[in-house]
Amino acid sequence: GLSTESLQAFGEKHVTRGLGRITEGVVAQGRGSYVDFHDGRHMLDFTSGIGVTNLGHCHPKVSKAAADQCMNIVHAQCGTAFHEPYLQLIERLLPLMPHPSLNSFFFWNSGSEAIECAIKMARIATGRPNIISMQGGYHGRTFGAMAVTRSKTIYSEGVAPLMPGTFSIPFPYWHQFGASSTISESELTAKSLYQLEILLAQQTAPRDTAALIIEPVLGEGGYVPAPNVFLQGLREICDKHGILLIIDEVQSGFCRTGTWFAIEPSGVQPDILVSAKGLANGFPLSAIISRKDITDLLKPGSMGGTYAGNAVSCAAAVAVADAMKEENILDNVKERSKQIFAELNNLKDDPEVAPYILDVRGRGLMVAIEFVSSASAGSKYDVVASETENVGLAGRVAKKCIEKGMLILTTSMYEVVRFIPPLNISEEEMAEGCRIFAEAVREVVK
Ligand code: PMP
DSSP states (O other): OOOHHHHHHHHHHHSOTTOOOSSOSOEEEEEBTEEEETTSOEEEESSHHHHTOTTOBTOHHHHHHHHHHHTTOSOOOTTTOOOHHHHHHHHHHGGGSSSTTOOEEEEESSHHHHHHHHHHHHHHHHOOOEEEEEETOOOOSSHHHHHHOOSOGGGTTTOOOOOSSEEEEEOSOGGGGTOOTTSOHHHHHHHHHHHHHHHHHHTSOGGGEEEEEEOSEEOTTTOEEOOHHHHHHHHHHHHHHTOEEEEEETTTTTTTTSSSSTTGGGTOOOSEEEEOGGGGBTBOOEEEEEOHHHHTTSOTTSSOOTTTTOHHHHHHHHHHHHHHHHTTHHHHHHHHHHHHHHHHHHHHHSTTTGGGEEEEEEETTEEEEEEOOOGGGOOTTSOOOOSSSOOSHHHHHHHHHHHTTEEOEEOSSSSEEEEOOOTTOOHHHHHHHHHHHHHHHHHHHO
Protein backbone atom coordinates (compact mmCIF):
# COMPACT_ATOMS: atom_id res chain seq x y z
CA GLY A 1 0.00 0.00 0.00
CA LEU A 2 0.85 3.68 -0.12
CA SER A 3 2.57 5.32 2.85
CA THR A 4 0.53 7.82 4.89
CA GLU A 5 2.49 10.69 3.46
CA SER A 6 1.94 9.63 -0.09
CA LEU A 7 -1.76 9.00 0.58
CA GLN A 8 -2.04 12.63 1.71
CA ALA A 9 -0.18 13.86 -1.37
CA PHE A 10 -2.24 11.60 -3.62
CA GLY A 11 -5.45 12.96 -2.12
CA GLU A 12 -4.36 16.56 -2.52
CA LYS A 13 -3.52 15.94 -6.15
CA HIS A 14 -6.64 14.01 -7.15
CA VAL A 15 -9.50 14.93 -4.81
CA THR A 16 -11.51 17.97 -5.90
CA ARG A 17 -10.42 21.28 -4.46
CA GLY A 18 -14.10 21.99 -3.77
CA LEU A 19 -13.92 19.92 -0.59
CA GLY A 20 -12.54 21.59 2.52
CA ARG A 21 -10.94 19.59 5.35
CA ILE A 22 -10.30 20.56 8.97
CA THR A 23 -7.20 18.40 9.35
CA GLU A 24 -4.50 16.70 7.35
CA GLY A 25 -4.07 12.96 7.49
CA VAL A 26 -6.01 9.86 6.60
CA VAL A 27 -8.61 8.24 8.83
CA ALA A 28 -7.93 4.59 9.60
CA GLN A 29 -10.85 3.67 11.88
CA GLY A 30 -13.42 4.99 14.31
CA ARG A 31 -14.60 3.46 17.58
CA GLY A 32 -17.05 5.11 19.94
CA SER A 33 -16.02 8.70 20.58
CA TYR A 34 -12.59 8.36 18.93
CA VAL A 35 -11.13 8.34 15.44
CA ASP A 36 -7.70 6.87 14.67
CA PHE A 37 -5.49 8.22 11.92
CA HIS A 38 -2.84 6.36 9.90
CA ASP A 39 -0.19 8.61 11.42
CA GLY A 40 -1.02 7.27 14.89
CA ARG A 41 -3.21 10.13 16.13
CA HIS A 42 -6.06 8.96 18.37
CA MET A 43 -8.55 11.83 18.28
CA LEU A 44 -11.58 12.59 20.41
CA ASP A 45 -14.38 13.25 17.94
CA PHE A 46 -16.52 16.24 18.93
CA THR A 47 -17.86 16.56 15.39
CA SER A 48 -19.61 13.16 15.11
CA GLY A 49 -19.14 13.48 11.35
CA ILE A 50 -21.23 16.69 11.56
CA GLY A 51 -23.89 15.34 13.87
CA VAL A 52 -24.24 11.91 12.30
CA THR A 53 -22.53 9.26 14.44
CA ASN A 54 -24.68 10.11 17.43
CA LEU A 55 -24.17 6.64 18.94
CA GLY A 56 -20.43 6.84 18.33
CA HIS A 57 -18.42 5.26 15.54
CA CYS A 58 -19.23 1.67 14.64
CA HIS A 59 -21.87 1.17 17.32
CA PRO A 60 -21.94 -2.66 17.62
CA LYS A 61 -25.72 -3.03 17.43
CA VAL A 62 -26.03 -0.72 14.42
CA SER A 63 -23.08 -2.20 12.55
CA LYS A 64 -24.37 -5.71 13.18
CA ALA A 65 -27.86 -4.84 11.97
CA ALA A 66 -26.36 -3.40 8.79
CA ALA A 67 -24.05 -6.39 8.29
CA ASP A 68 -26.94 -8.83 8.77
CA GLN A 69 -29.04 -6.88 6.31
CA CYS A 70 -26.14 -7.02 3.82
CA MET A 71 -26.40 -10.80 3.87
CA ASN A 72 -30.13 -10.65 3.25
CA ILE A 73 -30.85 -7.97 0.64
CA VAL A 74 -28.87 -4.75 0.09
CA HIS A 75 -30.79 -3.02 -2.65
CA ALA A 76 -34.52 -3.60 -2.45
CA GLN A 77 -35.51 -0.76 -4.74
CA CYS A 78 -38.32 1.24 -3.18
CA GLY A 79 -40.21 1.59 -6.47
CA THR A 80 -40.30 -2.18 -6.93
CA ALA A 81 -42.04 -3.28 -3.75
CA PHE A 82 -42.07 -2.55 -0.03
CA HIS A 83 -39.15 -3.98 1.88
CA GLU A 84 -39.21 -5.05 5.49
CA PRO A 85 -36.63 -2.69 7.05
CA TYR A 86 -38.49 0.27 5.45
CA LEU A 87 -41.72 -0.75 7.17
CA GLN A 88 -40.01 -1.68 10.43
CA LEU A 89 -38.42 1.73 10.52
CA ILE A 90 -41.79 3.44 10.08
CA GLU A 91 -43.15 1.31 12.92
CA ARG A 92 -40.25 2.49 15.14
CA LEU A 93 -40.59 6.16 14.13
CA LEU A 94 -44.37 6.55 14.41
CA PRO A 95 -44.47 6.78 18.23
CA LEU A 96 -41.49 9.15 18.24
CA MET A 97 -43.11 11.80 16.08
CA PRO A 98 -43.64 15.21 17.69
CA HIS A 99 -47.29 15.03 16.64
CA PRO A 100 -49.47 12.01 15.80
CA SER A 101 -50.59 13.66 12.54
CA LEU A 102 -47.09 13.01 11.16
CA ASN A 103 -47.86 9.53 9.88
CA SER A 104 -46.83 9.37 6.23
CA PHE A 105 -43.19 8.59 5.44
CA PHE A 106 -40.79 8.79 2.54
CA PHE A 107 -37.10 7.93 2.88
CA TRP A 108 -34.29 9.47 0.85
CA ASN A 109 -30.49 9.32 1.14
CA SER A 110 -29.33 12.78 2.19
CA GLY A 111 -30.66 15.84 3.95
CA SER A 112 -30.49 17.90 0.77
CA GLU A 113 -32.60 15.43 -1.18
CA ALA A 114 -35.15 15.36 1.61
CA ILE A 115 -35.38 19.16 1.56
CA GLU A 116 -35.94 19.06 -2.22
CA CYS A 117 -38.72 16.57 -1.64
CA ALA A 118 -40.33 18.66 1.11
CA ILE A 119 -40.34 21.71 -1.18
CA LYS A 120 -41.92 19.70 -4.01
CA MET A 121 -44.57 18.34 -1.67
CA ALA A 122 -45.40 21.80 -0.35
CA ARG A 123 -45.79 23.18 -3.86
CA ILE A 124 -47.98 20.28 -4.95
CA ALA A 125 -50.12 20.35 -1.80
CA THR A 126 -50.77 24.09 -1.84
CA GLY A 127 -50.60 24.79 -5.57
CA ARG A 128 -48.45 27.80 -4.63
CA PRO A 129 -44.88 28.50 -5.78
CA ASN A 130 -42.95 30.46 -3.16
CA ILE A 131 -40.87 29.27 -0.22
CA ILE A 132 -39.73 31.39 2.71
CA SER A 133 -36.60 30.44 4.62
CA MET A 134 -34.44 31.98 7.32
CA GLN A 135 -31.52 34.26 6.73
CA GLY A 136 -28.76 32.23 8.38
CA GLY A 137 -30.45 28.92 7.58
CA TYR A 138 -28.69 25.98 5.97
CA HIS A 139 -30.56 23.28 4.08
CA GLY A 140 -28.08 21.68 1.69
CA ARG A 141 -26.21 21.88 -1.57
CA THR A 142 -28.61 20.70 -4.28
CA PHE A 143 -30.33 23.42 -6.29
CA GLY A 144 -33.57 23.75 -4.35
CA ALA A 145 -31.87 23.29 -0.98
CA MET A 146 -29.21 25.83 -1.99
CA ALA A 147 -31.90 28.33 -2.94
CA VAL A 148 -33.36 28.26 0.57
CA THR A 149 -29.91 28.20 2.21
CA ARG A 150 -29.00 31.65 3.45
CA SER A 151 -26.05 31.05 5.77
CA LYS A 152 -23.16 31.88 3.49
CA THR A 153 -22.79 32.78 -0.18
CA ILE A 154 -19.99 30.28 -0.83
CA TYR A 155 -22.49 27.44 -1.30
CA SER A 156 -24.15 29.05 -4.30
CA GLU A 157 -21.54 31.51 -5.52
CA GLY A 158 -21.09 31.31 -9.26
CA VAL A 159 -23.75 28.68 -9.89
CA ALA A 160 -26.93 30.79 -10.15
CA PRO A 161 -29.68 30.79 -11.31
CA LEU A 162 -30.98 28.79 -8.40
CA MET A 163 -34.54 27.59 -7.90
CA PRO A 164 -36.74 30.69 -8.19
CA GLY A 165 -39.50 31.74 -5.81
CA THR A 166 -37.47 31.90 -2.59
CA PHE A 167 -37.61 34.63 0.04
CA SER A 168 -36.16 34.98 3.49
CA ILE A 169 -36.57 36.63 6.85
CA PRO A 170 -33.83 36.96 9.48
CA PHE A 171 -33.52 34.15 12.04
CA PRO A 172 -33.92 35.55 15.59
CA TYR A 173 -30.15 35.72 16.10
CA TRP A 174 -28.68 39.11 17.01
CA HIS A 175 -26.19 39.15 14.09
CA GLN A 176 -29.08 38.97 11.64
CA PHE A 177 -30.22 42.38 12.88
CA GLY A 178 -26.82 43.91 13.52
CA ALA A 179 -27.90 43.96 17.17
CA SER A 180 -25.77 43.29 20.22
CA SER A 181 -25.67 39.96 22.00
CA THR A 182 -27.56 41.47 24.94
CA ILE A 183 -30.79 41.94 22.97
CA SER A 184 -33.60 39.88 24.51
CA GLU A 185 -35.21 36.83 22.95
CA SER A 186 -38.60 38.50 22.99
CA GLU A 187 -37.27 41.52 21.11
CA LEU A 188 -35.62 39.27 18.54
CA THR A 189 -38.80 37.24 18.19
CA ALA A 190 -40.87 40.37 17.62
CA LYS A 191 -38.37 41.67 15.04
CA SER A 192 -38.29 38.42 13.06
CA LEU A 193 -42.07 37.97 13.09
CA TYR A 194 -42.49 41.55 11.97
CA GLN A 195 -40.16 40.82 9.04
CA LEU A 196 -42.39 37.88 8.12
CA GLU A 197 -45.53 40.03 8.22
CA ILE A 198 -44.02 42.65 5.94
CA LEU A 199 -42.53 40.03 3.63
CA LEU A 200 -46.02 38.61 3.13
CA ALA A 201 -47.37 42.11 2.53
CA GLN A 202 -44.58 43.44 0.33
CA GLN A 203 -42.91 40.58 -1.52
CA THR A 204 -44.72 37.26 -1.55
CA ALA A 205 -48.48 37.28 -1.05
CA PRO A 206 -49.86 34.47 1.10
CA ARG A 207 -51.74 33.03 -1.89
CA ASP A 208 -48.36 32.66 -3.64
CA THR A 209 -46.56 31.23 -0.61
CA ALA A 210 -46.40 27.45 -0.26
CA ALA A 211 -44.21 26.97 2.78
CA LEU A 212 -41.89 28.37 5.36
CA ILE A 213 -38.84 26.28 6.24
CA ILE A 214 -36.85 26.58 9.44
CA GLU A 215 -34.31 24.71 11.56
CA PRO A 216 -35.64 24.78 15.15
CA VAL A 217 -32.04 25.09 16.26
CA LEU A 218 -30.11 27.04 13.67
CA GLY A 219 -27.22 24.77 12.73
CA GLU A 220 -24.56 25.82 10.33
CA GLY A 221 -25.64 29.45 10.70
CA GLY A 222 -24.51 29.67 14.33
CA TYR A 223 -26.08 27.07 16.65
CA VAL A 224 -28.91 29.23 17.90
CA PRO A 225 -32.09 27.68 19.36
CA ALA A 226 -35.19 29.41 18.02
CA PRO A 227 -37.26 30.76 20.94
CA ASN A 228 -40.41 28.70 21.48
CA VAL A 229 -42.55 31.83 21.18
CA PHE A 230 -40.99 32.49 17.79
CA LEU A 231 -41.82 29.00 16.52
CA GLN A 232 -45.35 29.38 17.92
CA GLY A 233 -45.65 32.74 16.19
CA LEU A 234 -44.59 31.20 12.88
CA ARG A 235 -47.17 28.45 13.31
CA GLU A 236 -49.87 31.04 13.94
CA ILE A 237 -48.99 33.14 10.89
CA CYS A 238 -48.69 30.05 8.68
CA ASP A 239 -52.11 28.82 9.87
CA LYS A 240 -53.67 32.20 9.19
CA HIS A 241 -52.51 32.08 5.58
CA GLY A 242 -52.57 28.37 4.73
CA ILE A 243 -48.79 28.25 4.49
CA LEU A 244 -47.14 24.92 5.33
CA LEU A 245 -44.48 24.82 8.02
CA ILE A 246 -41.48 22.64 7.12
CA ILE A 247 -39.29 21.81 10.11
CA ASP A 248 -35.73 20.89 9.12
CA GLU A 249 -34.41 18.60 11.85
CA VAL A 250 -31.59 17.17 9.75
CA GLN A 251 -29.07 18.25 12.38
CA SER A 252 -31.21 18.88 15.47
CA GLY A 253 -33.31 15.72 15.31
CA PHE A 254 -33.03 12.25 16.77
CA CYS A 255 -32.15 13.04 20.39
CA ARG A 256 -29.43 15.59 19.63
CA THR A 257 -31.07 18.36 21.65
CA GLY A 258 -32.33 16.22 24.54
CA THR A 259 -35.71 15.36 23.01
CA TRP A 260 -36.40 13.10 20.05
CA PHE A 261 -36.99 16.20 17.97
CA ALA A 262 -36.00 19.77 18.79
CA ILE A 263 -39.44 21.11 17.90
CA GLU A 264 -41.04 19.25 20.85
CA PRO A 265 -40.60 21.85 23.62
CA SER A 266 -42.38 24.47 21.50
CA GLY A 267 -45.45 22.27 21.10
CA VAL A 268 -45.55 23.34 17.45
CA GLN A 269 -47.00 20.86 14.98
CA PRO A 270 -44.96 20.65 11.77
CA ASP A 271 -46.74 20.07 8.46
CA ILE A 272 -43.61 18.43 7.09
CA LEU A 273 -40.70 17.19 9.22
CA VAL A 274 -37.31 16.45 7.69
CA SER A 275 -34.80 14.18 9.45
CA ALA A 276 -31.43 12.73 8.38
CA LYS A 277 -27.87 12.59 9.77
CA GLY A 278 -28.20 10.79 13.15
CA LEU A 279 -31.16 8.76 11.90
CA ALA A 280 -28.94 5.88 10.72
CA ASN A 281 -25.69 6.73 12.56
CA GLY A 282 -23.68 7.11 9.34
CA PHE A 283 -25.58 5.07 6.78
CA PRO A 284 -27.08 7.42 4.21
CA LEU A 285 -30.72 7.94 5.07
CA SER A 286 -33.13 10.84 5.34
CA ALA A 287 -36.84 10.99 6.06
CA ILE A 288 -39.63 13.29 4.95
CA ILE A 289 -42.56 12.82 7.26
CA SER A 290 -45.88 14.47 6.75
CA ARG A 291 -49.62 14.28 7.17
CA LYS A 292 -51.41 11.70 5.10
CA ASP A 293 -53.77 14.31 3.67
CA ILE A 294 -50.71 16.06 2.19
CA THR A 295 -49.03 12.96 0.77
CA ASP A 296 -52.36 11.69 -0.60
CA LEU A 297 -52.12 14.56 -3.09
CA LEU A 298 -48.97 13.07 -4.67
CA LYS A 299 -49.41 11.02 -7.82
CA PRO A 300 -47.88 7.52 -7.60
CA GLY A 301 -44.51 7.64 -9.34
CA SER A 302 -44.04 11.37 -8.81
CA MET A 303 -41.61 10.65 -5.97
CA GLY A 304 -38.82 8.13 -5.93
CA GLY A 305 -35.11 7.58 -6.36
CA THR A 306 -32.82 4.68 -7.15
CA TYR A 307 -31.28 4.38 -3.71
CA ALA A 308 -33.99 6.12 -1.68
CA GLY A 309 -34.73 4.25 1.56
CA ASN A 310 -31.91 1.75 1.10
CA ALA A 311 -32.53 -1.50 2.97
CA VAL A 312 -29.16 -1.48 4.80
CA SER A 313 -29.65 2.13 5.88
CA CYS A 314 -33.19 1.39 7.08
CA ALA A 315 -32.02 -1.67 9.02
CA ALA A 316 -29.30 0.45 10.63
CA ALA A 317 -31.86 3.11 11.53
CA VAL A 318 -34.13 0.53 13.20
CA ALA A 319 -31.14 -0.47 15.34
CA VAL A 320 -30.40 3.19 16.10
CA ALA A 321 -33.95 3.80 17.33
CA ASP A 322 -33.79 0.66 19.50
CA ALA A 323 -30.34 1.49 20.90
CA MET A 324 -31.37 5.05 21.71
CA LYS A 325 -34.10 3.65 23.95
CA GLU A 326 -32.21 0.65 25.38
CA GLU A 327 -29.25 2.81 26.31
CA ASN A 328 -31.35 5.66 27.74
CA ILE A 329 -29.60 8.10 25.44
CA LEU A 330 -31.93 10.98 26.30
CA ASP A 331 -30.87 10.70 29.96
CA ASN A 332 -27.21 10.76 28.97
CA VAL A 333 -27.80 13.79 26.76
CA LYS A 334 -29.30 15.61 29.74
CA GLU A 335 -26.43 14.70 32.07
CA ARG A 336 -23.63 15.44 29.60
CA SER A 337 -25.37 18.63 28.56
CA LYS A 338 -25.33 19.86 32.17
CA GLN A 339 -21.65 18.90 32.34
CA ILE A 340 -20.59 20.75 29.20
CA PHE A 341 -22.64 23.85 30.06
CA ALA A 342 -21.07 23.94 33.54
CA GLU A 343 -17.57 23.64 32.05
CA LEU A 344 -18.13 26.24 29.34
CA ASN A 345 -19.78 28.68 31.74
CA ASN A 346 -16.85 28.25 34.14
CA LEU A 347 -14.52 29.12 31.31
CA LYS A 348 -16.67 32.11 30.40
CA ASP A 349 -16.46 33.35 33.99
CA ASP A 350 -12.68 33.11 34.09
CA PRO A 351 -11.51 36.75 34.14
CA GLU A 352 -8.67 36.04 31.69
CA VAL A 353 -11.00 34.52 29.13
CA ALA A 354 -14.24 36.42 29.80
CA PRO A 355 -13.46 39.42 27.56
CA TYR A 356 -13.25 37.13 24.54
CA ILE A 357 -16.48 35.21 25.02
CA LEU A 358 -19.88 36.55 24.01
CA ASP A 359 -22.15 33.64 24.60
CA VAL A 360 -22.52 29.99 25.58
CA ARG A 361 -25.72 28.52 24.15
CA GLY A 362 -27.45 25.52 22.73
CA ARG A 363 -29.69 22.69 23.75
CA GLY A 364 -28.84 19.14 24.76
CA LEU A 365 -25.60 18.26 23.01
CA MET A 366 -25.96 20.83 20.26
CA VAL A 367 -23.86 23.43 22.01
CA ALA A 368 -21.89 26.47 20.94
CA ILE A 369 -19.57 29.06 22.32
CA GLU A 370 -19.36 32.38 20.54
CA PHE A 371 -16.23 34.49 20.72
CA VAL A 372 -16.00 38.17 20.04
CA SER A 373 -15.06 38.89 16.45
CA SER A 374 -11.35 39.36 16.03
CA ALA A 375 -10.19 42.88 15.26
CA SER A 376 -7.96 41.41 12.56
CA ALA A 377 -11.05 40.62 10.49
CA GLY A 378 -11.53 44.38 10.30
CA SER A 379 -15.20 44.47 9.40
CA LYS A 380 -17.17 47.42 10.64
CA TYR A 381 -20.26 45.22 10.72
CA ASP A 382 -18.69 42.81 13.19
CA VAL A 383 -18.95 39.92 10.77
CA VAL A 384 -16.19 37.55 9.81
CA ALA A 385 -16.84 36.65 6.20
CA SER A 386 -14.05 34.16 5.76
CA GLU A 387 -14.25 31.64 2.95
CA THR A 388 -13.23 28.17 4.02
CA GLU A 389 -11.08 28.97 7.00
CA ASN A 390 -12.16 30.91 10.02
CA VAL A 391 -9.46 33.50 10.63
CA GLY A 392 -10.75 34.73 13.97
CA LEU A 393 -10.75 33.36 17.48
CA ALA A 394 -13.12 30.45 16.79
CA GLY A 395 -11.00 29.16 13.92
CA ARG A 396 -7.80 29.52 15.92
CA VAL A 397 -9.27 27.74 18.95
CA ALA A 398 -10.61 24.90 16.76
CA LYS A 399 -7.20 24.50 15.13
CA LYS A 400 -5.54 24.37 18.54
CA CYS A 401 -8.02 21.71 19.72
CA ILE A 402 -7.18 19.61 16.68
CA GLU A 403 -3.46 19.94 17.44
CA LYS A 404 -4.24 18.72 20.95
CA GLY A 405 -6.15 15.67 19.74
CA MET A 406 -9.79 16.70 19.46
CA LEU A 407 -11.77 17.07 16.24
CA ILE A 408 -14.08 20.08 16.48
CA LEU A 409 -15.95 22.37 14.09
CA THR A 410 -16.80 26.02 13.82
CA THR A 411 -20.08 27.25 12.30
CA SER A 412 -20.55 29.33 9.23
CA MET A 413 -19.51 32.95 9.39
CA TYR A 414 -19.52 34.07 13.00
CA GLU A 415 -16.96 33.35 15.68
CA VAL A 416 -18.66 30.20 16.85
CA VAL A 417 -17.20 26.84 17.88
CA ARG A 418 -19.80 24.09 17.90
CA PHE A 419 -19.81 20.99 20.07
CA ILE A 420 -21.51 17.95 18.52
CA PRO A 421 -20.16 15.03 20.54
CA PRO A 422 -21.67 11.55 20.36
CA LEU A 423 -24.85 11.35 22.45
CA ASN A 424 -23.54 8.30 24.33
CA ILE A 425 -20.30 10.06 25.27
CA SER A 426 -19.05 9.14 28.75
CA GLU A 427 -18.52 11.58 31.60
CA GLU A 428 -14.74 11.07 31.32
CA GLU A 429 -14.67 11.67 27.59
CA MET A 430 -16.73 14.83 28.01
CA ALA A 431 -14.35 16.00 30.74
CA GLU A 432 -11.39 15.31 28.43
CA GLY A 433 -12.99 17.32 25.61
CA CYS A 434 -13.77 20.24 27.91
CA ARG A 435 -10.23 20.19 29.30
CA ILE A 436 -8.68 20.24 25.80
CA PHE A 437 -11.02 23.04 24.76
CA ALA A 438 -10.27 25.18 27.82
CA GLU A 439 -6.52 24.74 27.31
CA ALA A 440 -6.87 25.70 23.66
CA VAL A 441 -8.86 28.84 24.51
CA ARG A 442 -6.36 29.91 27.19
CA GLU A 443 -3.43 29.44 24.81
CA VAL A 444 -5.12 31.33 21.98
CA VAL A 445 -6.17 34.39 24.02
CA LYS A 446 -3.03 34.71 26.13
N1 PMP B 1 -30.37 20.72 6.71
C1 PMP B 1 -29.59 20.92 7.79
C2 PMP B 1 -30.18 21.61 8.99
C3 PMP B 1 -28.27 20.48 7.80
O1 PMP B 1 -27.50 20.69 8.88
C4 PMP B 1 -27.76 19.81 6.66
C5 PMP B 1 -26.33 19.29 6.60
N2 PMP B 1 -25.41 19.92 7.38
C6 PMP B 1 -28.61 19.62 5.55
C7 PMP B 1 -29.91 20.08 5.63
C8 PMP B 1 -28.14 18.95 4.31
O2 PMP B 1 -27.95 17.59 4.55
P1 PMP B 1 -26.97 16.72 3.62
O3 PMP B 1 -25.60 17.25 3.81
O4 PMP B 1 -27.15 15.32 4.12
O5 PMP B 1 -27.44 16.87 2.22
